[in-house]
Amino acid sequence: xxxHNETSRTETPxxxxxxxxAAAAAGIVGVAGCNTPGGDGTDTETExxxxxxxxxxxxxxxIGSGRSPFGDRELSGVSMSEMPDLxxxxxxxxxxxxxxxGELVGFIEDRYPDLTIRxxxxxxxxLVSQIQTEGQNSPVDVFxxxxxxxxxxxxxxxxxxxxxxxxxxxxxxxxxxxxxxxxGTSGRARSIPYNTDTFSESDIPDSIxxxxxxxxxxxxxxxxxxxxxxxxFITAMRILEGDEATREWLAGMQELGVSQYxxxxxxxxxxxxxxISAGLTNHYYIQRVLAxxxxxxxxxxxxxxxxxxxxxxxxGACVLDTAEDSTLAANFVRHLLSAEAQDYFARTTFEYPxxxxxxxxxxxxxxxxxxxxxxxxLSQLAxxxxxxxxxxxxxxx
Amino acid sequence: xxxxxxxxxxxxxxxxxxxxxLPLGVSVAAAAVAAAVLLPVLWLIKTSLDVxxxxxxxxxxxxxxxxxxxxxAVLVVLTTTACVVIGVPLAxxxxxxxxxxxxxxxxxxxxxxxxxxxxxxxxFVSAFGPQGGFQxxxxxxxxxxxxxxxxxxxxxxxxxxxxxxxxxxxxxxxxKSMDTTLIDAARTLEHDRWETFRRVTVPQIRPxxxxxxxxxxxxxxxxxxxxSIMRYDVFTRVIFVEFGTFGRDTATLLSLQLVAVTVFILxxxxxxxxxxxxxxGGRSRAVVSLGGWRYPAMGFAAAIxxxxxxxxxxxxxxxxxxxxxxxxxxxxxxxxxxANSVVIATAAAAVAVVAGLPVAYLSARYDGLLPTAFERxxxxxxxxxxxxLGLALVFFGSQYAxxxxxxxxxxxxxxxxxxxxxxxxxxxxxxxxxxxxxPEAARTLGQTSAGAFxxxxxxxxxxxxxxxxxxxxxxxxxxxPATLLLRPSGFTTLVTHIWTAxxxxxxxxAAVPALVLLxxxxxxxxxxxxxxxxxxx
Numbered sequence: 001x002x003x004h005n006e007t008s009r010t011e012t013p014x015x016x017x018x019x020x021x022a023a024a025a026a027g028i029v030g031v032a033g034c035n036t037p038g039g040d041g042t043d044t045e046t047e048x049x050x051x052x053x054x055x056x057x058x059x060x061x062x063i064g065s066g067r068s069p070f071g072d073r074e075l076s077g078v079s080m081s082e083m084p085d086l087x088x089x090x091x092x093x094x095x096x097x098x099x100x101x102g103e104l105v106g107f108i109e110d111r112y113p114d115l116t117i118r119x120x121x122x123x124x125x126x127l128v129s130q131i132q133t134e135g136q137n138s139p140v141d142v143f144x145x146x147x148x149x150x151x152x153x154x155x156x157x158x159x160x161x162x163x164x165x166x167x168x169x170x171x172x173x174x175x176x177x178x179x180x181x182x183x184g185t186s187g188r189a190r191s192i193p194y195n196t197d198t199f200s201e202s203d204i205p206d207s208i209x210x211x212x213x214x215x216x217x218x219x220x221x222x223x224x225x226x227x228x229x230x231x232x233f234i235t236a237m238r239i240l241e242g243d244e245a246t247r248e249w250l251a252g253m254q255e256l257g258v259s260q261y262x263x264x265x266x267x268x269x270x271x272x273x274x275x276i277s278a279g280l281t282n283h284y285y286i287q288r289v290l291a292x293x294x295x296x297x298x299x300x301x302x303x304x305x306x307x308x309x310x311x312x313x314x315x316g317a318c319v320l321d322t323a324e325d326s327t328l329a330a331n332f333v334r335h336l337l338s339a340e341a342q343d344y345f346a347r348t349t350f351e352y353p354x355x356x357x358x359x360x361x362x363x364x365x366x367x368x369x370x371x372x373x374x375x376x377x378l379s380q381l382a383x384x385x386x387x388x389x390x391x392x393x394x395x396x397x
Numbered sequence: 398x399x400x401x402x403x404x405x406x407x408x409x410x411x412x413x414x415x416x417x418x419l420p421l422g423v424s425v426a427a428a429a430v431a432a433a434v435l436l437p438v439l440w441l442i443k444t445s446l447d448v449x450x451x452x453x454x455x456x457x458x459x460x461x462x463x464x465x466x467x468x469x470a471v472l473v474v475l476t477t478t479a480c481v482v483i484g485v486p487l488a489x490x491x492x493x494x495x496x497x498x499x500x501x502x503x504x505x506x507x508x509x510x511x512x513x514x515x516x517x518x519x520x521f522v523s524a525f526g527p528q529g530g531f532q533x534x535x536x537x538x539x540x541x542x543x544x545x546x547x548x549x550x551x552x553x554x555x556x557x558x559x560x561x562x563x564x565x566x567x568x569x570x571x572x573k574s575m576d577t578t579l580i581d582a583a584r585t586l587e588h589d590r591w592e593t594f595r596r597v598t599v600p601q602i603r604p605x606x607x608x609x610x611x612x613x614x615x616x617x618x619x620x621x622x623x624x625s626i627m628r629y630d631v632f633t634r635v636i637f638v639e640f641g642t643f644g645r646d647t648a649t650l651l652s653l654q655l656v657a658v659t660v661f662i663l664x665x666x667x668x669x670x671x672x673x674x675x676x677x678g679g680r681s682r683a684v685v686s687l688g689g690w691r692y693p694a695m696g697f698a699a700a701i702x703x704x705x706x707x708x709x710x711x712x713x714x715x716x717x718x719x720x721x722x723x724x725x726x727x728x729x730x731x732x733x734x735x736a737n738s739v740v741i742a743t744a745a746a747a748v749a750v751v752a753g754l755p756v757a758y759l760s761a762r763y764d765g766l767l768p769t770a771f772e773r774x775x776x777x778x779x780x781x782x783x784x785x786l787g788l789a790l791v792f793f794g795s796q797y798a799x800x801x802x803x804x805x806x807x808x809x810x811x812x813x814x815x816x817x818x819x820x821x822x823x824x825x826x827x828x829x830x831x832x833x834x835x836p837e838a839a840r841t842l843g844q845t846s847a848g849a850f851x852x853x854x855x856x857x858x859x860x861x862x863x864x865x866x867x868x869x870x871x872x873x874x875x876x877x878p879a880t881l882l883l884r885p886s887g888f889t890t891l892v893t894h895i896w897t898a899x900x901x902x903x904x905x906x907a908a909v910p911a912l913v914l915l916x917x918x919x920x921x922x923x924x925x926x927x928x929x930x931x932x933x934x
Contacts, residue, residue, distance in 0.1 A: 091886070099728050099901035118886035120803075121897065126784065129645045130882055133788050134795040139803070153643035385642050 076357040077339035078170075080111065086335065087114035088328045093131065094144040095124025096315060101144070104344055108335050117332075124150035131159060131320065141323040142332055144185075146315050147232070149382020151182035156379075160318040164330050170337040171354040172367075175314050177379075184314030184378075185336045186345035187352035189303065189370055190233050191283040191310075193268050196298040198277035204302050208309025209241065212252025220277040222259040222267045225396045229264070229282050229313070232381040234391065237308035239380060240373055243390065250394040265289075272299040280309070284350035287362035291350070301364065305371045312372040313381060314354065419763055420846075426755035428767075431774040433752075434814050437789035438656065438777055445650040453650055461635070466658070469618060469632040472552060473662070477614040479557040483701055484564025485606055489598075490694050492572040494685045502698045503569075504922050507867070509705035510562035511918040513875045513892070515622030516911065518555045520709035521546060522626060552627040556617050558705040563616070563868065564609035567823050570864035571605030572598075574830045574857060590685070604829050608822030611666045612868075615659060615780045615818075632658070633782055640784065652785045659780035663773050710915075716908040728898055728906045731889075735910075735917050738890040741805060742873040742921075745812035746820075746866040752813055753820035753865060760821075761828030775821045778814040783878030786815055791882055803885050811879045816872050820865035827861025828854075867925040874918050891917070 086108070094101060098121045109117045122130070124145045131138050131154060145151050154160050160181040168180050175184035192204055198220070205214055211221070224230055237246045261267045264281035268289045271279050286301045293299075304310045317336055319329040335341060342353035346361045353360060360366065391397040445453070456462075490496045491503045509517075525546045546554075575598070583593040621633030632655060639648035687694050753775070760772035778786055790811050794802035801807045831854055839849035855862075877892050884893065891914045898906035 097901040098897045099903055099906075120884075120886050122881045123900075125641050125643060126882065128643050129640065129648075129784075129788055130791050132645055133791045137795040137799065139795075150643070383642055385638055388638065 075339040075343055076359070077342055077353075077355045078337075080108070080335055080338045080340050083334055083338060084327075084331050085114075086112045086328060086331055088325050089116045089118065090141050090325075090328055090332055091139045092117055092119045092142050092144060092332070093127045093140045094119055094121050095127050095150055096144055096146050097121065100349065103348075104336075104341060107340075108332070128153050132157060134322075136322060138320060138322045140320050141325070141329040142317055142319055144315075144317045144336075147228075147382060148182070148184065148314050148316060148378035149232075149380075151177070151316055151318050152377075152379020153382065154318060154320075155179075155181040159321050161321050161323070161326060163319060163333060167330055167334045167337070170334070172356065175354045176316075182316050182318035183333060183337075184316040184354050185333075185341070186349070187312055187314045187354055187367070188229065189283045189310065189312045189352065189372065190229070190308075191281060191286065192278055192302045192304065193271045193281055193286045193299060194278040194302060195271050195274055195276075196300050197274060201300070201302050204278065206305045208237070208304045208307050209245075209249060211309075212249060212256055217256050217278065219257045221253070221256055222261050222270050222276040222279040223253070224261045224264045224267055224281070225391055226262065227264055228384075230280065231384050231387050231391070232313060233280070233308055233311055235381050235384060235387045236311045236373065236376055238387060238390070239376060240308050243386070247390060247394060250390070250396055254394070254396065268299065272297045274298070283352070283364065287350035287364065290362060295363070303365070303370060306373050308373060310370065310372045311376060311381070312352075312367075312370060313378055315351070419759065419765070419767065423755045423759055424767065427759050427771045430752045430756055430817070431771045433810075434774055434778045434817060436793055437781060437786050437814065440789040440792050441649050441653050441656065441781070441785070444646055445653050447646045448650050452647070456647060456650065457654060462654075465630055465632045465635055468549075468630055469658070471549065472556070472624070472629065472631060473614045473617050475549075475553045476556045476560065476617045477610045479553060480561040480564045480613040481606060481610050483557065484561040484609060485568050485602070487561075487565050487698060487701065488568035488572055488602075489594075490698060492569055494687050494694065495691065496687065496698070497691055497695050502695070502702070504919060505702045505706070506698055507562045507566055507871070507922055508915065508919055509559050509702065510566075510868070510871045511875055511915055512559055512705070512709055513622075513877065514556060514559040514620060515626060516895075517559050517705065517709055518623045518626040520712040521551070521555055523712055524708050547628045549629055552624050552629040555623050555627060556620065558701070559623075560613040560616050561701070562871075563612040563819075564606060566864050566868055567605045567609035567612070567826060568602055570823050570860040571602045571826045571830060573860040574827055575601050601830070605823070605826035607666055607669055608826050611662070611776070612779075612819055612822060614662060614666075615776065618658065618662070619655065619780050619782045621782060636782060636785075645788070649785060649788075652781055656777060656781060659777065660773075662780075663776055667769075667773075706915075710912075713908040713911050716904040717912075728903055730894070730906070730909045730913075734889050734891050734894050735913050737888065738874055738892070738914070739917060739921065741809060741812070741890065742870045744805075744809045745816065745873040746870040748809060749813045749817055749820040749869040750824070750862055750866050753817055753824050756817075757821045757824035758828055761825045762833065772821060772825065776818040779816065779818045783815065783876065784882065787811065787879035787882035790814075790879070794883070803883065805885065805888070808880065808883045808885075811883050812869070812873045812876060815876070815879060816869045819868035819872065823861040823865035823868065824858060825861075827858035827864075830861075831857045863925050867922060870921060870925065871918055874914060874921075 092105065094105070098119070102119070102121075105117055105119055109115055118139075120127075120140075124147065127143060127145075128150050131140055131143065134140070143151070143154060151160075155177060162180045163176075163183055165180075168176055168183060171184055175187065176182065194201070194204055199216070203216060205211060211217060234246060234250075237249065241249070259270070259276055261270065261279075264279075264285045265288065267276075267279040267281050268285035270276050272289050272293065283301060283303075286299060289299055290297055317333045319326060319333060323329040337355055339355075339358065342355045342358040345351045346353045346358060350360070350362055352364070352367055354367070356367065388397065448456070487502075487506050491499055491506065496502060579597050579601070580593055583597045584590075588596065619633065621631070621637050624631045625634060625637075632651075636648050636651045636655070639645075639651060756771050756775050759768040762768075781789075790807060791802075794807045798807065801810075835857070836846075836849040836853045839853045840846065844852065875892055877896060880890060880893060881896070884890075889897075891910045894910045895907045895914070898904070898910070
């Protein structure tokens with residue numbers, strides 16, 4: 001999609017922007033019948049796109065061959081060609097949108113003449129309910145989720161099986177379940193986008209808790225409280241700091257006059273436009289604006305250190321206990337960790353590849369350089385109920 | 398009044414006897430249909446039992462529970478009232494008057510039913526929300542604020558605009574099959590038009606209007622998308638918070654509570670129905686001349702339909718401008734999606750009418766516990782949120798009907814259970830308007846009972862039959878939650894395609910199928926209305 005006059009301040013047609021806000025406010029999953037109403041967050045994946053300005057995956061200049069997004073970047077990691085062949089029938093329940101991963105699934109299926117993949121796309125929360133309801137008669141082999149919470153929910157209910165060691169070894173320990181029952185396939189970090197005309201990196205506190213006391217931020221910050229990743233971040237804060245401290249933090253942020261946006265892509269654009277000077281977003285929105293406007297745009301990423309503001313969440317997969325062919329299922333998950341797939345995630349969504357050899361795209365530190373909070377079990381972040389209540393009480397939502 | 402019978406009138410003991418012996422075949426069929434509808438509720442109960450007693454009690458007696466129940470009640474009452482106030486006059490105008498371009502309006506005012514209410518809500522929020530398009534139009538002339546669209550008022554507005562067609566379509570069917578000689582009689586008795594409407598027409602169409610209002614009310618009760626977008630806290634929100642945090646069992650427990658509320662509303666509606674009369678079906682077409690009121694009347698129809706249709710259309714068209722040329726393969730629109738939608742909606746409409754016939758017939762013709770119970774039960778599936786119904790059928794499909802699980806058979810079955818009351822409501826109202834003396838006359842002339850039904854009753858109830866089919870068709874076209882849970886892998890309809898584009902933020906790609914959905918549904922409405930013996934060309 002063409003970004004309309006991306007450089008002017010009154011760029012996109014406001015109606016669409018408002019729609020985006022509304023859409024985010026409802027959580028697009030509202031459409032699917034599984035959001036938590038009241039503008040509460042959901043496990044939807046608008047992050048798969050460019051907020052209505054997407055190019056349907058990678059920007060054209062990044063697609064080497066033009067035939068597929070698996071073109072000509074120097075691939076690192078283990079290529080699919082070095083992996084065991086896939087053959088048989090595989091039922092995949094995907095909580096990641098078809099618009100985002102459909103291409104990858106199709107690519108894997110087309111690679112192997114004897115492989116049939118039957119994908120079913122829905123929201124992660126509904127697929128968890130569906131798998132639970134199907135019980136031991138479930139046809140599903142692999143569940144692919146947009147967040148660790150849904151994977152954790154299935155693991156808690158003893159519906160997953162341990163992945164083979166040689167698959168688990170693809171990613172560092174903190175991106176997979178301790179018992180090996182699910183594995184992350186790509187990641188997203190909470191980050192602070194800032195406008196380089198106003199701030200330098202040293203002006204941004206290392207601690208998210210210090211934000212409300214930072215006078216330079218008065219009237220200069222933006223956030224998107226209806227977005228599920230924002231809510232996961234608040235959930236992390238509740239876990240790390242407690243409800244009371246979180247409540248105070250939210251109140252402090254409101255006293256700063258923080259601006260509310262409908263989604264985090266808008267926050268990142270507003271920062272680049274100078275409408276605000278810093279914000280709270282997932283890391284890839286910043287890359288997306290930069291990809292569109294070029295590195296000359298006055299927008300850069302920084303991260304807080306070892307606190308809720310730097311939570312790193314993953315999308316990932318697990319093999320179900322009902323999988324007919326565990327080997328096939330595990331090898332399919334292995335393909336999601338291949339050089340081609342990892343590169344695909346990096347390029348289409350600007351997510352963090354989780355396989356250490358694959359570099360993220362854009363101006364991002366490598367995963368090792370990030371400092372996310374310790375002692376957070378990612379599957380806890382799905383528990384949004386208390387968070388939503390808190391956001392409502394404080395008038396943020 | 399002219400030729401009316403109370404259905405169970407004891408004006409003739411012999412007839413009353415006749416009336417109380419239920420026909421076996423029809424009763425068995427109706428019982429089977431009712432049993433099918435109760436399946437999901439069995440699952441609800443079974444799953445709710447997995448929630449511990451202490452937790453269940455705590456959950457059901459939370460202070461917020463009462464608050465959201467009250468909110469839901471207020472919303473249902475206001476919306477239903479507004480639907481009647483809008484739907485009945487529109488039905489009257491398109492059936493009885495010389496409204497200009499009557500046929501055009503007939504189709505157009507029923508179309509808002511096709512727009513999923515959450516799409517309508519998004520559109521309205523983006524047009525009229527703070528900093529929305531409308532606000533920006535007014536900003537130059539110094540209007541800084543427009544009335545808040547969020548909250549109760551906005552929710553009522555949206556839900557009214559997208560559910561009044563329930564009242565409109567049922568009222569319309571009943572007006573069409575009503576005997577207008579009564580009206581002529583009343584007019585000769587020096588009643589003015591308003592008096593005639595109040596004393597003759599209103600009692601005649603009351604059952605149909607009540608049926609339509611019930612459909613609107615229960616839709617509102619079970620809808621969660623709109624209240625959530627409009628930021629109004631209702632009962633369904635609590636259910637979906639539970640779903641979102643993987644609390645399937647608690648969510649179903651709360652849905653049971655919703656079923657209890659539904660039962661209460663069903664009981665309430667039985668009281669409101671009032672005295673139901675059956676009358677001889679009339680054939681005359683008295684057309685009321687609107688005279689100077691023609692254009693204001695047309696303005697009314699245009700305003701309602703315009704508000705409901707144009708706002709989303711404008712928003713959709715503005716998205717079209719954002720459609721991406723280089724979108725990935727999976728989002729390319731294909732006409733087969735439209736074909737898929739039409740095929741399953743047609744199947745669902747046909748099956749729902751067939752399944753609704755015995756239930757509606759019994760309850761219109763016979764008094765007593767069973768006929769009433771069957772008819773009331775048919776509403777239960779409709780009042781359960783779609784995702785809960787979908788999960789219930791996921792359970793039965795995967796456990797007991799593996800061969801049809803994730804096939805179109807089960808999907809159509811789900812639609813039928815979900816939308817059955819839409820056909821039952823219309824059919825029942827039509828049966829009530831057929832004088833039982835007519836098929837009896839056919840019997841005395843040597844027809845079998847089936848023949849009498851086929852050649853006498855069925856033609857008379859055709860408007861209701863097609864009205865019911867139209868309702869089921871239109872609502873199946875836009876059904877999403879159950880579709881997502883039960884569709885076969887790779888089966889894409891217009892709505893699932895809209896959802897796929899939407900949830901990943903490709904609004905431009907959502908616009909095309911949404912426009913096609915409107916267009917195809919409009920065409921289908923034309924076909925359906927032609928069938929009902931109405932000459933729409």
